[in-house]
């Protein structure tokens with residue numbers, strides 16, 4: 001993975017000329033472009049750890065498992081959020097771990113945690129490092145040093161129980177590696193976040209991640225049957241069971257704990273039969289309200305597809321503009337123009353169905369009938385297939401946009417159906433207004449995804465010219481305005497990106513003072529020295 005962005009160095013996704021023209025006319029592009037500095041120019045300061053500590057770590061994980069060279073410290077200095085990338089590209093990360101340690105098994109994790117407790121070293125568990133909320137930021141709090149625990153070496157399948165549709169993996173296993181293992185056996189986990197190419201399963205569990213096909217396969221927490229956990233206090237072993245009434249859900253307390261309570265070392269996950277067919281369809285609605293109503297009908301009549309994404313008017317316009325004359329735009333525009341006199345309004349939805357050919361045909365027929373009843377127009381599989389093909393591409397484009405001086409950021413929430421359109425308007429206006437106050441009017445767009453019977457998620461993307469020399473101040477102003485609008489507008493502060501550092505100050509609003517106290521009490525029990533991922537999730541944070 002590029003230390004300053006996404007993907008491996010060989011894979012570059014350039015913005016086509018028509019997209020650059022569109023962006024130049026709408027938000028403006030930097031001239032000259034703003035490439036990242038060279039790796040050697042990134043400033044990280046000296047490591048605070050002495051030879052004695054490093055030798056003790058080597059004795060636990062072996063020489064090859066302890067790295068404190070400049071490149072390793074830079075790679076682990078941040079996640080993949082907008083402020084992370086801005087700082088890294090400028091060669092000025094907020095900090096860096098003193099050392100990066102690669103444990104090989106649960107016993108080594110336990111031994112490292114004991115050493116860190118004894119020597120007052122903060123521990124940041126690190127899976128794929130794809131957090132977009134500052135989850136892996138090297139914040140040491142009051143501690144003498146900071147160790148990033150990279151789980152990459154713990155990447156094996158432990159057991160496949162085919163009869164029970166259950167696979168047990170080490171938590172550092174990457175999602176693509178598990179999918180490859182399962183596919184050859186006719187199975188799938190079905191967890192495909194947009195960051196799929198790099199995420200670890202432990203990281204997904206620690207953040208309560210939601211894959212793009214959550215409508216069919218469920219969010220990650222619906223897949224977690226059991227786990228093995230190393231907290232500074234001791235181990236927790238929760239074996240795989242289909243369901244349990246043994247007290248409050250301890251699994252649920254550990255899932256989503258974002259490395260603040262301890263380290264997930266193993267996971268037992270539910271798998272499913274791999275789909276034989278994937279059918280992705282495009283549907284057009286006259287406006288956002290009609291689209292929302294149709295998706296609600298699908299969800300409440302048990303006809304929801306595995307993937308559902310309804311773009312609002314702004315996102316639809318932007319997608320069609322970026323697709324260009326030879327892309328999806330042509331066929332979509334023609335289909336819609338022919339039937340309704342498309343004038344550039346309307347909202348595009350992508351509906352994806354997976355399963356056996358019979359199941360897919362039956363579910364698609366029923367869903368499209370409901371869509372038609374709701375005023376939607378099926379426009380064939382071209383937009384759906386185009387989305388499927390490029391669904392992991394956006395992060396590469398983000399790097400290109402940053403090089404052209406364009407701020408591009410995403411944020412998400414979820415709310416009840418009765419509040420969805422109101423929150424969509426409120427949060428969108430807050431982002432727009434904040435960009436205007438910054439003097440950088442931009443493009444703000446949104447889509448609805450992850451349908452539930454009671455509500456859905458709203459996912460905002462915004463683009464604007466970067467305020468040079470104050471990119472972080474600009475980002476902070478917009479993020480604060482959006483978070484306030486979401487929190488006060490009845491949405492959750494995060495539907496799937498997690499809390500990390502960036503949302504920590506909203507947790508009290510989210511769960512209440514007593515709820516936060518309960519979480520902190522659990523932390524002081526499991527992690528009495530407070531070494532686990534300081535500054536994240538339940539940390540007192542001053543938003544100013």
Ligand SMILES: Cc1cc2nc3c(=O)[nH]c(=O)nc-3n(C[C@H](O)[C@H](O)[C@H](O)COP(=O)(O)OP(=O)(O)OC[C@H]3O[C@@H](n4cnc5c(N)ncnc54)[C@H](O)[C@@H]3O)c2cc1C
Nearest residue numbers: 127128129130131135193194200202203204209210259264
């Ligand atoms: C371009 C892009 C697209 C994204 N799309 C999605 C999406 O569609 N859906 C979604 O849910 N998220 C998405 N994300 C966010 C991110 O990918 C998820 O939060 C993901 O689950 C993080 O997994 P990771 O392995 O990279 O974890 P990391 O980023 O390494 O860590 C995330 C948090 O979990 C903790 N952690 C990691 N491993 C462990 C462990 N073994 N034990 C305890 N704590 C641990 C870390 O300390 C940190 O707090 C996206 C991110 C990017 C950059």
